[in-house]
Amino acid sequence: MALIVHKYGGTSMGSTDRIKNVAARVAKWHDAGHQIVVVPSAMSGETNRLIGMAREIMGDQPDPRELDMICSTGEQVSVGLLAMALLAIGKDAVSYAGWQVAIKTDSSFTKARIQSIDDAKVRADLDSGKIVIITGFQGVDDDGNISTLGRGGSDTSAVAIAAAMKADECLIYTDVDGVYTTDPRVVSEARRLKTVTFEEMLEMASLGSKVLQSRSVEFAGNYRVPTRVLSSLTDPLMPLEEEANSGTLISFEEDTNMEQAVISGIAFNRDEAKITILGVPDKPGVAYHILGPVSDANIEVDMIIQNQSVAGKTDFTFTVSRGEYTKAMGVLEGVKGEIGAASVLGDAKVSKVSVVGVGMRSHVGVASQMFRTLSEEGINILMISTSEIKISVLIDEKYMELAVRALHKAFDLEKA
Amino acid sequence: MALIVHKYGGTSMGSTDRIKNVAARVAKWHDAGHQIVVVPSAMSGETNRLIGMAREIMGDQPDPRELDMICSTGEQVSVGLLAMALLAIGKDAVSYAGWQVAIKTDSSFTKARIQSIDDAKVRADLDSGKIVIITGFQGVDDDGNISTLGRGGSDTSAVAIAAAMKADECLIYTDVDGVYTTDPRVVSEARRLKTVTFEEMLEMASLGSKVLQSRSVEFAGNYRVPTRVLSSLTDPLMPLEEEANSGTLISFEEDTNMEQAVISGIAFNRDEAKITILGVPDKPGVAYHILGPVSDANIEVDMIIQNQSVAGKTDFTFTVSRGEYTKAMGVLEGVKGEIGAASVLGDAKVSKVSVVGVGMRSHVGVASQMFRTLSEEGINILMISTSEIKISVLIDEKYMELAVRALHKAFDLEKA
Numbered sequence: 001m002a003l004i005v006h007k008y009g010g011t012s013m014g015s016t017d018r019i020k021n022v023a024a025r026v027a028k029w030h031d032a033g034h035q036i037v038v039v040p041s042a043m044s045g046e047t048n049r050l051i052g053m054a055r056e057i058m059g060d061q062p063d064p065r066e067l068d069m070i071c072s073t074g075e076q077v078s079v080g081l082l083a084m085a086l087l088a089i090g091k092d093a094v095s096y097a098g099w100q101v102a103i104k105t106d107s108s109f110t111k112a113r114i115q116s117i118d119d120a121k122v123r124a125d126l127d128s129g130k131i132v133i134i135t136g137f138q139g140v141d142d143d144g145n146i147s148t149l150g151r152g153g154s155d156t157s158a159v160a161i162a163a164a165m166k167a168d169e170c171l172i173y174t175d176v177d178g179v180y181t182t183d184p185r186v187v188s189e190a191r192r193l194k195t196v197t198f199e200e201m202l203e204m205a206s207l208g209s210k211v212l213q214s215r216s217v218e219f220a221g222n223y224r225v226p227t228r229v230l231s232s233l234t235d236p237l238m239p240l241e242e243e244a245n246s247g248t249l250i251s252f253e254e255d256t257n258m259e260q261a262v263i264s265g266i267a268f269n270r271d272e273a274k275i276t277i278l279g280v281p282d283k284p285g286v287a288y289h290i291l292g293p294v295s296d297a298n299i300e301v302d303m304i305i306q307n308q309s310v311a312g313k314t315d316f317t318f319t320v321s322r323g324e325y326t327k328a329m330g331v332l333e334g335v336k337g338e339i340g341a342a343s344v345l346g347d348a349k350v351s352k353v354s355v356v357g358v359g360m361r362s363h364v365g366v367a368s369q370m371f372r373t374l375s376e377e378g379i380n381i382l383m384i385s386t387s388e389i390k391i392s393v394l395i396d397e398k399y400m401e402l403a404v405r406a407l408h409k410a411f412d413l414e415k416a
Numbered sequence: 417m418a419l420i421v422h423k424y425g426g427t428s429m430g431s432t433d434r435i436k437n438v439a440a441r442v443a444k445w446h447d448a449g450h451q452i453v454v455v456p457s458a459m460s461g462e463t464n465r466l467i468g469m470a471r472e473i474m475g476d477q478p479d480p481r482e483l484d485m486i487c488s489t490g491e492q493v494s495v496g497l498l499a500m501a502l503l504a505i506g507k508d509a510v511s512y513a514g515w516q517v518a519i520k521t522d523s524s525f526t527k528a529r530i531q532s533i534d535d536a537k538v539r540a541d542l543d544s545g546k547i548v549i550i551t552g553f554q555g556v557d558d559d560g561n562i563s564t565l566g567r568g569g570s571d572t573s574a575v576a577i578a579a580a581m582k583a584d585e586c587l588i589y590t591d592v593d594g595v596y597t598t599d600p601r602v603v604s605e606a607r608r609l610k611t612v613t614f615e616e617m618l619e620m621a622s623l624g625s626k627v628l629q630s631r632s633v634e635f636a637g638n639y640r641v642p643t644r645v646l647s648s649l650t651d652p653l654m655p656l657e658e659e660a661n662s663g664t665l666i667s668f669e670e671d672t673n674m675e676q677a678v679i680s681g682i683a684f685n686r687d688e689a690k691i692t693i694l695g696v697p698d699k700p701g702v703a704y705h706i707l708g709p710v711s712d713a714n715i716e717v718d719m720i721i722q723n724q725s726v727a728g729k730t731d732f733t734f735t736v737s738r739g740e741y742t743k744a745m746g747v748l749e750g751v752k753g754e755i756g757a758a759s760v761l762g763d764a765k766v767s768k769v770s771v772v773g774v775g776m777r778s779h780v781g782v783a784s785q786m787f788r789t790l791s792e793e794g795i796n797i798l799m800i801s802t803s804e805i806k807i808s809v810l811i812d813e814k815y816m817e818l819a820v821r822a823l824h825k826a827f828d829l830e831k832a
Binding site (some may be wrong): 016019020050053054056057058059062063065066067069070072073076077079080081083084085087088094095097099100144145146 | 432435436466469470472473474475478479481482483485486488489492493495496497499500501503504510511513515516560561562
């Protein structure tokens with residue numbers, strides 16, 4: 001008997017018929033003798049519908065606390081419906097909202113972080129034979145306010161619950177059948193990976209590969225939660241053994257059985273915006289004085305570059321997600337005078353493309369091959385950022401697909 | 417400065433534009449120096465949409481706990497959107513779900529009863545100048561499960577909050593402009609009452625006048641909460657003085673200024689189903705043995721009649737709402753043998769019509785005039801039930817409108 005956490009995305013929960021399919025699949029695992037906790041997302045389209053109403057009332061920046069109050073309802077409906085679908089086929093099941101568990105978070109509404117999970121109630125239910133269904137995406141802060149974890153937060157909820165309960169495996173059921181060398185919608189030759197290391201997955205998730213939210217991968221890595229990404233579109237009654245080995249497993253060891261390509265995939269992110277502060281006096285603390293107010297406004301910064309200074313002045317560039325571009329520009333206009341900058345420039349039409357792979361550690365020449373490939377396609381590089389296992393470039397958004405296809409081919413990723 | 421509770425129904429909250437109207441109206445009252453608590457219903461259609469999905473999954477009898485989990489989300493969306501609409505026009509506002517207040521109820525899911533309300537958090541917010549918005553229709557039980565109060569429960573929430581906080585007045589904004597002598601859709605000459613006594617209102621609400629849920633009227637009566645039913649379809653910026661005197665006030669004194677008609681209105685309820693248990697041995701405890709199991713199944717019984725026994729056998733008849741007819745029939749088929757009944761008959765196509773009025777106490781002949789009027793229209797009376805201030809008859813549903821029109825005219829209700 002194992003303790004397994006299942007997570008189902010919005011598409012898998014997209015209609016009452018699909019919810020019945022999810023119930024059939026969950027029941028199959030329970031029938032095999034496992035204890036099952038299920039973390040479903042809101043039905044597809046629901047979160048957007050709720051945000052849409054909030055924007056009709058309050059514009060582009062709805063009050064974060066009230067937005068969480070509204071958006072958290074999507075998952076609450078999902079857990080109740082899934083519990084009903086299980087009860088309807090004779091399974092004992094019970095649903096909980098995040099605050100009922102409780103899943104405690106900080107108070108950063110719309111992007112809260114999980115601080116603790118009390119699993120006592122859930123464990124008692126499991127021990128009495130119940131299937132437990134818990135809302136993804138949300139929690140409750142110390143003052144009893146409902147918080148949400150941000151888009152894709154249900155992945156994080158599932159992995160965090162698996163970690164807190166020391167689950168044997170966390171299965172992320174989604175509308176793709178695993179992790180690919182890149183998005184098959186962009187490169188038709190993209191190939192599914194049977195395993196991917198935690199570090200590669202982290203880079204790919206944070207770089208905009210939409211399979212798993214990056215915070216969920218961090219959790220999986222920090223707590224070494226065996227996590228598998230697999231399809232919810234298969235027959236719910238397919239043999240359990242076969243299902244348990246499908247998809248892509250996120251592994252924690254670079255063992256010899258693993259695929260040994262130099263790089264594992266090409267990740268990309270359309271959702272980037274670039275902000276440059278020109279002519280800042282180059283003295284200690286300049287980065288802090290620029291990024292401090294941005295961070296205080298709870299805006300996440302991605303790439304950061306500071307150029308060599310000329311005549312005591314330097315240019316400072318960073319990227320944020322496009323949804324926070326206007327807010328970030330506002331913050332910087334406010335502090336521009338204080339930091340002595342000449343001007344602030346922005347460009348919200350940029351994309352990031354990255355090559356990722358643990359094999360990069362032991363192979364030179366990945367960077368030069370990447371830059372040569374882009375150069376041959378006539379693509380100008382706006383920014384470069386590197387880590388031990390990835391190289392990212394920022395380019396004009398119109399070249400993104402071209403860059404991804406060219407790099408996928410240049411690194412022979414279509415070959416197993 | 418007064419403490420006022422506003423309640424808005426689903427139609428008033430039916431779109432983001434209407435929610436902005438509600439915000440404008442609430443802001444007007446706050447601007448006049450009052451402390452305001454708002455209790456909104458779910459957006460119109462939302463609760464039915466949620467119940468519809470539950471039924472698609474679990475049929476006509478969805479699990480009550482999970483149904484409450486799902487249905488409570490409608491009001492949660494409403495409070496968040498209304499808080500945003502107030503914030504958007506510069507008012508400080510905060511929303512709470514029932515469990516956050518907390519509004520404590522028993523565990524009778526889908527028809528829970530409020531047990532206590534902790535107003536500490538709400539009072540602190542009001543004292544700091546905030547407008548507080550609380551979900552109607554719902555609460556939380558001692559085990560932390562979400563409960564709902566049943567259809568129309570937001571009225572009860574509003575009055576209960578007004579009672580707990582000793583509010584100066586509870587204003588129930590709805591899509592009608594007050595309490596009428598009967599439903600104007602059935603009798604075009606129906607007339608709005610400026611005041612109605614608590615007792616009359618209680619009879620009318622429990623008899624199916626849809627203006628206010630009966631439990632809310634009980635609360636208003638028990639705690640003497642001054643409650644006014646008024647229209648939410650007027651200009652939100654109409655003069656406050658005028659608005660404060662519109663609609664129908666539920667009064668607690670039969671003073672001399674009140675309208676002195678013998679009866680105040682004709683109430684009716686289409687939603688009745690009749691169950692007759694034939695040939696029950698007439699011995700002590702028979703009523704208990706029939707209704708005990710019905711009550712244990714949490715089914716509310718309305719009219720009850722036991723006929724004179726003949727040859728040691730009696731017939732026992734009672735009514736339930738149509739939604740519980742099948743369940744009630746099932747319960748009785750189960751206990752039929754045990755109570756020694758010959759058979760159980762049911763009819764789900766009956767309606768109840770009632771004349772209501774405190775004036776009835778001092779006037780004889782109301783019953784005879786009622787029965788004569790129905791007789792002249794050729795309407796057969798199936799059951800009769802009376803109280804101090806009302807007389808109800810059960811009739812075939814096809815005669816309902818005819819009966820209401822005839823009685824409205826017979827008692828001169830079109831005249832002020």
